[in-house]
Amino acid sequence: MKKEIKNICCIGAGYVGGPTMAVIALKNPEIKVNIVDINDQRIQDWNDTNLDNLPIYEPGLAEVVEQTRGKNLFFSTDVDQGIRDADMIFISVNTPTKTYGKGKGQAADLKYIELCARQIARIAQRDKIVVEKSTLPVRTAEALSDILSNSESGFNFEILSNPEFLAEGTAIDDLLNPDRVLIGGDNTESGQIAKNTLSSIYEAWVPKERVLQTNVWSSELSKLTANAFLAQRISSINAMSALCEKTEADVDEIARAIGMDSRIGPKFLKSSVGFGGSCFQKDVLNLVYIAKSYGLDEVAEYWDQVIKLNDYQKRRFADRIIKESYNTVSGKKIAFFGWAFKKDTNDTRESAAIYVADHLLDEEAEIVVYDPKVSEERVYADLEYLNNHSSEYIRSRVKVVNNPFNAVDDAHAIAVLTEWDEFKDYNWGEIYSKVLKPANIFDGRNILDTETLVELGFNVYNIGK
Numbered sequence: 001m002k003k004e005i006k007n008i009c010c011i012g013a014g015y016v017g018g019p020t021m022a023v024i025a026l027k028n029p030e031i032k033v034n035i036v037d038i039n040d041q042r043i044q045d046w047n048d049t050n051l052d053n054l055p056i057y058e059p060g061l062a063e064v065v066e067q068t069r070g071k072n073l074f075f076s077t078d079v080d081q082g083i084r085d086a087d088m089i090f091i092s093v094n095t096p097t098k099t100y101g102k103g104k105g106q107a108a109d110l111k112y113i114e115l116c117a118r119q120i121a122r123i124a125q126r127d128k129i130v131v132e133k134s135t136l137p138v139r140t141a142e143a144l145s146d147i148l149s150n151s152e153s154g155f156n157f158e159i160l161s162n163p164e165f166l167a168e169g170t171a172i173d174d175l176l177n178p179d180r181v182l183i184g185g186d187n188t189e190s191g192q193i194a195k196n197t198l199s200s201i202y203e204a205w206v207p208k209e210r211v212l213q214t215n216v217w218s219s220e221l222s223k224l225t226a227n228a229f230l231a232q233r234i235s236s237i238n239a240m241s242a243l244c245e246k247t248e249a250d251v252d253e254i255a256r257a258i259g260m261d262s263r264i265g266p267k268f269l270k271s272s273v274g275f276g277g278s279c280f281q282k283d284v285l286n287l288v289y290i291a292k293s294y295g296l297d298e299v300a301e302y303w304d305q306v307i308k309l310n311d312y313q314k315r316r317f318a319d320r321i322i323k324e325s326y327n328t329v330s331g332k333k334i335a336f337f338g339w340a341f342k343k344d345t346n347d348t349r350e351s352a353a354i355y356v357a358d359h360l361l362d363e364e365a366e367i368v369v370y371d372p373k374v375s376e377e378r379v380y381a382d383l384e385y386l387n388n389h390s391s392e393y394i395r396s397r398v399k400v401v402n403n404p405f406n407a408v409d410d411a412h413a414i415a416v417l418t419e420w421d422e423f424k425d426y427n428w429g430e431i432y433s434k435v436l437k438p439a440n441i442f443d444g445r446n447i448l449d450t451e452t453l454v455e456l457g458f459n460v461y462n463i464g465k
């Protein structure tokens, strides 16, 4: 049995809520989808007639929005109205790492989630299915359920966990062809109906066998586990990269060799300057916190090492730039190619570039950043957020340019921080003529053609080679 859904509301028009709801709307034209957000500017940007101004950049997203917006997909700041009209509500607000109090630096801050639950309890005028889309610590559904069932409304709120596995940069593809969709809910009769109802929305385009139903706790913990395993693979290959640099092994050759073992598989073995993004660090830290809170210290330490190794990798990259610059970068111009945490996104949250830049700023370097999708103000905001240097200091030492060739004039070194495809196709001969000699390139993504660069006269420093 399932319920008929005519109206969906999603609270949170971010990197997760926006693309996910756009695809749900595309594939379910008979359902009206309202995305609501308290951030007025963000909603204005989603409603901008010029699709180049959407608040997030994802390949294929503008096309999906173009086909659905104003038909069955709507963006608004009227959260109350969205809640009132909805048969099903997705909660997709952010859950940052706590910056205060108990669990500071590790636990997920659930205040926005709780606010959403209270608002739903206050506004709803009939039964609703409430879906956790945000990645949450295990047993959050219980808190949601508590708040909703203790509301005075007397309506029934069925809570589901439906974590999102999309990766930024490939969000639309991942949503259209997911490996699996996970739906956790109670095994009661009404829980089962709610799970079937949500399943049917995805089954509009996802093969039935890829829609998994579990209990709520398994679903919540599966999401944290998936991100922890993925992050751990990167830290594992990055640990080997440090060893490769001391021996004559090549980390990309190792990745190829072990990736052909079908038990290991070839994906997520790309050694890098370190993983970034809004999820990996936050979710692993959250897992560490949860394990500790159950007294599982060994489990907590095990996962904590994934983060420590990632911090080490970022620092190691910055240290190498310093070391190869005759041990000082003071007053030297370092050109950064890329600021986003990966290619094909304008998202910079936890990007390795931020930490590498911060470390170089400690050493008084001058940094010139070029990224095809990241704005100047974003770069400054990211560095200021660390609270390590004053805004004046940052703005005097960091410049952001919108042409890569302007970044390299008289640069002492070029550092590749993001694996944007366009970097591979530049006229590197022309770049060579502009930089100071010796011409040093630090390829933090191992994407450039080292042989050609060496022929042109560059010294190329790779990760794990």
Ligand code: UDX
Residues within 6 Å of the ligand: 011, 012, 013, 014, 015, 016, 017, 036, 037, 038, 039, 042, 092, 093, 094, 095, 096, 112, 113, 115, 116, 133, 134, 135, 278, 279
């Ligand atoms: C976020 C979390 O980072 C991730 O852990 C979770 O899995 C999904 O939600 P993302 O979509 O990338 O992912 O976050 P973000 O781009 O920050 O979007 C969240 C949106 O929620 C923001 O636009 C914010 O304005 C909005 N919001 C937040 C509300 O509308 N109401 C609130 O009370 C809080």
Ligand code: UDX
Residues within 6 Å of the ligand: 164, 165, 166, 167, 168, 169, 227, 230, 234, 267, 268, 269, 270, 271, 272, 273, 274, 275, 276, 277, 278, 279, 280, 341, 342, 343
């Ligand atoms: C991740 C998960 O992949 C996704 O399932 C989840 O829903 C959210 O978190 P995302 O952070 O968007 O997605 O991107 P992802 O492709 O996983 O990359 C994360 C970071 O790891 C990036 O900084 C990327 O450059 C880095 N990375 C990835 C590597 O350094 N090496 C790799 O082999 C893969």
